[in-house]
Amino acid sequence: MAPPTVLQGSVRATTGSTFESCNLSLFPSVNEPRCLRCGGNRSRNSFLGQQLAFKSRSNPPCVTLTFLSGHARTPVAPFSSLNGRKRDGRGNDVVNKETLQKYQSELATQIALGKFTVEDSKLNLRKIRSFLVRFGSPGRAFAKYIASAERKWRIHRSSKMPQARGDVRAVVGEPFFVPLYRLFLIYGGIFRLTFGPKSFVIVSDPMVAKHILKDNSKSYSKGILAEILEFVMGKGLIPADGEVWRIRRRAIVPALHRKYVEAMLELFGQAAENLCKKLDSAATNGEDVEMESLFSRFTLDVIGKAVFNYEFDSLSNDTGIIEAVYDVLREAEARSTALIPYWSIPILKDLSPRQRKVSASLKLINDVLDDLINICKRMVEEEDVHFHEEYVNERDPSILHFLLASGDDVSSKQLRDDLMTMLIAGHETSAAVLTWTFYLLAQNPEVQLKLQREVDSVLGDRLPTIQDMKNLKYTTRVINEGLRLYPQPPVLIRRSLEDDVLGGYPIKKDEDIFISLWNLHRSPHHWVDADKFKPERWPIDGPNPNETTENFSYLPFGGGPRKCIGDMFATFETVTAAAMLTRRFKFELAVGAPPVEMTTGATIHTTEGLKMTVTHRTRRPVIPVIEVPTLTTIDESGAIKSYKATDASVSVFNPQTEDKKQNQQKNNKNEVSSTYT
Ligand code: HEM
Numbered sequence: 001m002a003p004p005t006v007l008q009g010s011v012r013a014t015t016g017s018t019f020e021s022c023n024l025s026l027f028p029s030v031n032e033p034r035c036l037r038c039g040g041n042r043s044r045n046s047f048l049g050q051q052l053a054f055k056s057r058s059n060p061p062c063v064t065l066t067f068l069s070g071h072a073r074t075p076v077a078p079f080s081s082l083n084g085r086k087r088d089g090r091g092n093d094v095v096n097k098e099t100l101q102k103y104q105s106e107l108a109t110q111i112a113l114g115k116f117t118v119e120d121s122k123l124n125l126r127k128i129r130s131f132l133v134r135f136g137s138p139g140r141a142f143a144k145y146i147a148s149a150e151r152k153w154r155i156h157r158s159s160k161m162p163q164a165r166g167d168v169r170a171v172v173g174e175p176f177f178v179p180l181y182r183l184f185l186i187y188g189g190i191f192r193l194t195f196g197p198k199s200f201v202i203v204s205d206p207m208v209a210k211h212i213l214k215d216n217s218k219s220y221s222k223g224i225l226a227e228i229l230e231f232v233m234g235k236g237l238i239p240a241d242g243e244v245w246r247i248r249r250r251a252i253v254p255a256l257h258r259k260y261v262e263a264m265l266e267l268f269g270q271a272a273e274n275l276c277k278k279l280d281s282a283a284t285n286g287e288d289v290e291m292e293s294l295f296s297r298f299t300l301d302v303i304g305k306a307v308f309n310y311e312f313d314s315l316s317n318d319t320g321i322i323e324a325v326y327d328v329l330r331e332a333e334a335r336s337t338a339l340i341p342y343w344s345i346p347i348l349k350d351l352s353p354r355q356r357k358v359s360a361s362l363k364l365i366n367d368v369l370d371d372l373i374n375i376c377k378r379m380v381e382e383e384d385v386h387f388h389e390e391y392v393n394e395r396d397p398s399i400l401h402f403l404l405a406s407g408d409d410v411s412s413k414q415l416r417d418d419l420m421t422m423l424i425a426g427h428e429t430s431a432a433v434l435t436w437t438f439y440l441l442a443q444n445p446e447v448q449l450k451l452q453r454e455v456d457s458v459l460g461d462r463l464p465t466i467q468d469m470k471n472l473k474y475t476t477r478v479i480n481e482g483l484r485l486y487p488q489p490p491v492l493i494r495r496s497l498e499d500d501v502l503g504g505y506p507i508k509k510d511e512d513i514f515i516s517l518w519n520l521h522r523s524p525h526h527w528v529d530a531d532k533f534k535p536e537r538w539p540i541d542g543p544n545p546n547e548t549t550e551n552f553s554y555l556p557f558g559g560g561p562r563k564c565i566g567d568m569f570a571t572f573e574t575v576t577a578a579a580m581l582t583r584r585f586k587f588e589l590a591v592g593a594p595p596v597e598m599t600t601g602a603t604i605h606t607t608e609g610l611k612m613t614v615t616h617r618t619r620r621p622v623i624p625v626i627e628v629p630t631l632t633t634i635d636e637s638g639a640i641k642s643y644k645a646t647d648a649s650v651s652v653f654n655p656q657t658e659d660k661k662q663n664q665q666k667n668n669k670n671e672v673s674s675t676y677t
Pocket residue numbers: 237238249421422425426427429430433487488489492493555556557558559561562563564565566567569570571574
């Protein structure tokens with residue numbers, strides 16, 4: 001079937017309008033668009049500020065309609081920020097009406113000045129085309145040619161991407177993705193944000209995100225991200241582009257096969273046990289705990305073992321290497337939010353104590369990695385390797401061991417870059433997911449209780465197995481929902497390698513693009529109660545939600561060829577931790593602790609930690625039902641008499657009332673044994 005016709009027009013062309021470029025009346029009403037060509041109902045109707053995308057239900061759709069300009073829609077959903085903004089009684093964020101009104105009036109002025117108005121063609125090409133079709137096939141072909149040329153011309157000439165101009169100070173002081181959300185509600189799914197000479201294209205539209213990440217991914221690189229991370233990841237998988245990326249991805253992805261992930265479950269369970277021990281003593285001593293740093297240590301211990309078989313043991317120790325890892329991580333985050341590339345100023349690089357410390361930390365980590373690579377090489381040499389697709393060394397199931405055993409022909413520097421990349425990619429992300437999910441659980445005790453019930457019935461007191469991962473359905477939904485509200489990272493970065501058209505707007509080569517997962521995941525156009533924590537929004541027996549099932553409205557692990565390689569690993573790791581921790585403890589926000597606010601580096605951190613009160617879960621006392629032996633007789637008159645063993649008295653038994661009593665007792669017993677407080 002032919003691809004859908006793509007039409008563009010102004011929002012002014014409303015109800016029942018006919019588009020001159022396509023000779024089609026398209027919609028009887030903006031609210032209820034229907035394709036008049038095929039009669040199909042809408043399948044997607046998103047009126048994103050300046051953009052209305054409409055696809056008919058036929059597959060493939062016969063028409064896609066995109067508005068390029070017009071009036072912005074009044075934002076309908078509260079924006080969500082935790083940085084000093086008001087919250088309602090349940091901790092949900094509420095709209096800062098004044099700010100929105102200011103933006104709306106600013107936008108109205110810009111619209112009045114004609115900034116977003118598309119100029120219509122003075123020529124009535126529709127009439128010319130109608131005239132041409134009278135001349136048979138050559139006329140029709142010519143009319144078609146004119147229509148297509150006009151479409152291109154319209155895109156080229158009249159499409160003007162909505163622009164937000166800002167003073168950079170306006171976005172300093174709060175995580176940068178928060179003002180981007182406000183701008184998205186006003187300017188729509190794609191707009192340009194300009195600070196002085198620098199401009200970024202901000203994408204919050206699922207279809208545009210899909211185009212960049214999947215359909216035309218070859219035309220985009222990691223851009224600034226690669227520049228920022230070069231000092232620590234070199235040519236590792238996250239910053240790498242082109243041929244290096246292709247070769248390394250092909251070598252590394254097979255290492256995370258099913259058997260490897262299964263082997264990792266034991267590791268997740270052991271690390272979660274260690275964390276439980278820490279919490280045990282805090283709960284016994286009545287001390288509050290700072291969960292963000294504990295989660296960070298938990299995931300560091302996991303990823304060290306999983307990637308290069310290194311025992312950081314950071315939940316129990318504070319060694320120099322752990323400090324070095326954190327130094328480097330903090331530096332990477334500082335660089336990713338810096339307004340100027342201070343690290344490339346030679347004098348700063350050599351004289352600044354912080355930069356010198358970072359260089360020393362990097363050297364320490366690299367030395368440790370080199371040692372680990374050498375140890376592993378020796379192990380592999382001594383081993384009688386029978387390498388196959390699902391190869392796992394029992395003594396050392398790490399990714400490094402798999403790569404060396406596979407005969408991966410790679411320089412030590414590249415291998416080090418890859419290991420470092422996985423260490424960073426798999427550490428802070430998972431820690432942040434756990435931090436924010438537990439923050440949400442503390443605010444939603446009914447969800448925490450439901451989660452605990454599932455864990456009790458699926459796990460009991462066991463360590464989780466791979467089979468349990470299928471059965472911990474609600475726990476998985478809790479993690480899915482945590483990832484929706486707090487995506488890690490909140491923004492994906494790309495740079496265009498050639499000219500392209502995004503959402504109908506032409507963009508040039510070398511444009512910097514931010515795909516806001518924060519906006520996509522909280523878009524009021526795609527989610528009901530977008531800012532509410534509702535694990536139930538995901539059908540419990542449905543597929544695990546991802547970019548494919550949600551058509552790029554939800555992409556916690558990215559999408560397309562550069563999708564996260566550790567998605568299954570991370571899901572099982574966080575599900576295991578959530579299950580094992582909530583099985584033993586109840587989590588509440590500590591009384592008197594500072595408000596939990598966001599700050600950002602590569603992932604979303606809290607500004608002052610996540611202070612929690614952790615208490616042991618206790619079963620309600622089980623009231624035993626004492627079974628007293630009885631002797632029952634029926635006398636000649638038919639009356640039933642029962643004699644209790646301990647009791648000399650004789651009671652006359654009325655079967656009906658006794659049945660009721662027993663049922664009552666049974667119910668009490670069930671309730672007591674299956675409920676935790
Ligand atoms: C909950 C935890 C995690 C989250 C939320 C997460 C998220 C993501 C996202 C969104 C991307 C795409 C980045 C982009 O397109 O620019 C990505 C890429 C990547 N992730 Fe993860 N990740 C997690 C855990 C892990 C783990 C455990 C590992 C390693 C074992 C890992 C390794 C990577 C790598 C190597 C890439 C780059 C892939 C490429 O460019 O080819 N991630 N991750």
